Amino acid sequence: MKQYTVVDLFCGAGGFSEGFHQAGFKILRAYDIWEPAIKTHNKNHFNYGKDIATKYDVYKLSTLPRDLFELEVPDSDVIIGSPPCVAFSNSNKSGKGNKELGIKLLKSFLRVVARKKFKENSILKYWMLENVKNIEKYIQDSYTMAELGLPGFDVLKVKKIGTGVYDLQDYGVPSSRKRYICGDFVKPEKCEITKSxxxxxxxxxxxxxxxxxxxxxxxxxxxxxxxxxxxxxxxxxxxxxxxxxxxxxxxxxxxxxxxxxxxxxxxxxxxxxxxxxxxxxxxxxxxxxxxxxxxxxxxxxxxxxxCMSFPIDYRFYGDSDSVKYKLVGNAVPPLFSYSLAKAIAKQDQCYLPSEALLKSFAVEDGFVNLNGEIFPLKEEQTKKPNAKFKYHVPYLKIDAFRAELLNSFNNENVEWVAEIHKGQGKSAKVYKDFEFSLDFLSKFEFSIISEFIDKMSSQIESFERLQEIYIKTTQQRENECLIGPEELLEGLKHLINNNFDNHNDNVEILELNISIPQKILISHFILSELISVIGSCEKSKIMNL
Known part of the structure; x- marks a missing residue:
């Protein structure tokens, strides 16, 4: 039976390659620029004692003159790849990070595919690109050669049958991971069992x-x-x-x-x-x-x-747990890759191993095994003098409303403000400096509020002092019995829960044309009054309300 060959671009630690390897495909060459990834790939995959992965910038690889390109990139039946996804990830500035580098590397991958696919006597049958689901909006349905910086009039169709977002737990991977797959491939079959x-x-x-x-x-x-x-x-x-x-x-x-x-x-x-x-x-x-x-x-x-579905005999060649963690976290889960490869093998009647392919390693190959490693407990460090703070009264969220305390800096001077926030993203609302009445409170409840503000303001004293306390470690604040913004909000939470738990109605704020829960208004009022006191170093006139 025939055995298909594979080239892996942006190979990382070899997760994409591993799935195809386990399905009986032969990995010819792999490329990456990170040394730990290259070493990890080579130690886990080799052909007749030769390294498969090499250090190469895929952009430079994709733009090599024809003779050099053909020398560096062997012909293969399959091309796989997962360009770096940071530019497209929602974790990068909430998805608003600069996409320029990401698009450059995306086109680099497609350029390699196009050069191999449209060459004379091409043997390339399948190719697939894996990335975060957010990349979908930045990938065109097809690319002309001119758009890829190549000569000719061919068109590379990118979004074909099977293209879309895949939830990898549906393919046996024991973790929740959604990824976008496009290219020319056979749609894999889902597993019946989800692993926990x-x-x-x-x-x-x-x-x-x-x-x-x-x-x-x-x-x-x-x-x-x-x-x-x-x-x-x-x-x-x-x-x-x-x-x-x-x-x-x-x-x-x-x-x-x-x-x-x-x-x-x-x-x-x-x-x-x-x-x-x-x-x-x-x-x-x-x-x-x-x-x-x-x-x-x-x-x-x-x-x-x-959890990422690497075989238990797979090794990660990093000199620390953080490097090894990055090798794992950046990878394509091998079991999903195996599903893609198996679908091709079944359709084209390729060789498909009946048993898992085991690893073998040299005794002395530079592998750092973390077994027996003793990691000292990390110690908290003081924060920078201009550390930002933004948090709401803990566990007090009602209909998406919350009372928040936050700081800002004007040159080196710190200011603290209280705001009411509702919702998130583009629909988020922020309310401050508006008029409202607390006429639903009793005199006794006002006295409780006054006592709380007096107690807190006597310990905090000023904006600068609140910032000084905030940047200390948790242990320092506990040892010195200090009230920082976190302790203040925690105290406010207990105050609300113990004394105002029956205030479950909403109050119409005509100025804002919105209805705000009473507990949120009470919390916002207390924070605003406290900020006014410590900001001016004067006692609040709260009892005259």
Whole structure:
């Protein structure tokens, strides 16, 4: 049976190649510019002892003179590639980042495809491009040779049958990851079973269990002894100041929905990112152990790699966990790639291995195994003097309304303001400096508010002092019993919950032609009055209201 050949552009750690390799395709050549990715690809894939991946700028590769281009890029049946997606990702300035470089690299990939497809006696049958779903709006249906900077009158059709956004968990990948695929390919078949994060962690076992019990790969038919798993037998704990921030981001973002904290094991893992973080909304956070309370850890490299469907014998050649994490997070999940390759193999009756293809590595090949690594607990650092703050009263969101406290800088002078926010994105609304009445409050409730403002203002004193306290570490603030903006909002939350919980109606604000919940107005009023006091260093005239 015939065996198709593959060229991989922007190959990264080799996830795209790995899927085709497991489906029996022969990887001829791969290109990238990042040394750890090239090394990882070469150590996991080789042809007769020769390196497959080479360091090459794909843009320069795509513009080589014909003779050099043909010398550098072998003819193949398939071309695959995943140009860097940062320019198109929603995480890049909320999707508003500069797209110029991304489009340049996209065209570089298409230029290579066109040069191979439209050459005389071409053998290229299939090609496919993988990227974030947001790239769809920046890819044309087709490109003329002139648009790709090439001679001739051929037209490269890009959006053909099967083109679209794929949810990779539908193809056996144990994580939620939506990707856009275009090109000339066979649409893959979906899997009937969705794999969860719990399946991954149960298969791999507790990190540090160095025994000879067997581990069965949840993605490929591979079995290893547990003590043969690399990059798994260690624990890296997330410090409390980081996971507390992540918890707020996940469960109380303000204008976004609630996310699980820690991860829900019965669902596919969240999208694996390229940056390892323990303090963001996208952070993947696991319980430190089954018996621990309020202790959390990062997933091991083996756990995230398996969530991305890399075989459990695949190795990542980075000298730190952050480099290895990036290698994994930037990759195309091999199981999805395998689905694409298998669809081609079945249609064209190509060779398709009946068993998973195992890896073999030299004893001394520069691999850094994180097993047994001891990671010191990260210490919180003081913030920069001009650190920005923007947050609402914790867990107080009503009909998308929230009372926010934020700072800004005029030269080196800091100012604090209170605002009411509603919604997100283009439909977001911000309300400040408007008139409203709190005539629904009793005198006793006003006295409670006055007492709270007096207490807080006596400890905060001024805008500058509030900023000085804010930039200190959590531990410093606790040791010195200081009230910073986070403690202020936390105190305000308790004040509202304990004293104003029965104020569930809305108030019509004629000036704004909008109805705002009473608790939000009360919170905004308190913050505004407090800011007025500490901004002017005068006591509030609140009792005269």
């Amino acid at each position: 994060l719990g399946v991954v962690t149960e298969s791999l076992g507790e990190p540090g269990t160095l025994d000879e019990s067997l581990v069965r790969d949840p993605n490929f038919d591979i079995v290893l002894k547990r003590n043969q798993l690399t990059d798994h037998h260690y624990k890296k704990e997330i410090p409390e100041f980081e996971w507390q921030k992540a918890k707020r981001q996940k469960m109380d973002k303000g204008y976004m929905g609630v996310m699980s904290f820690p991860e829900k094991m019965e669902r596919p893992a969240r999208t694996i990112m390229a940056t390892m973080s323990g303090s963001s909304r996208e952070s993947m956070i696991l319980d430190y152990s089954k018996d621990s309370d309020d202790r959390y850890r990062y997933p091991t490299i083996r756990e995230v790699a398996t």
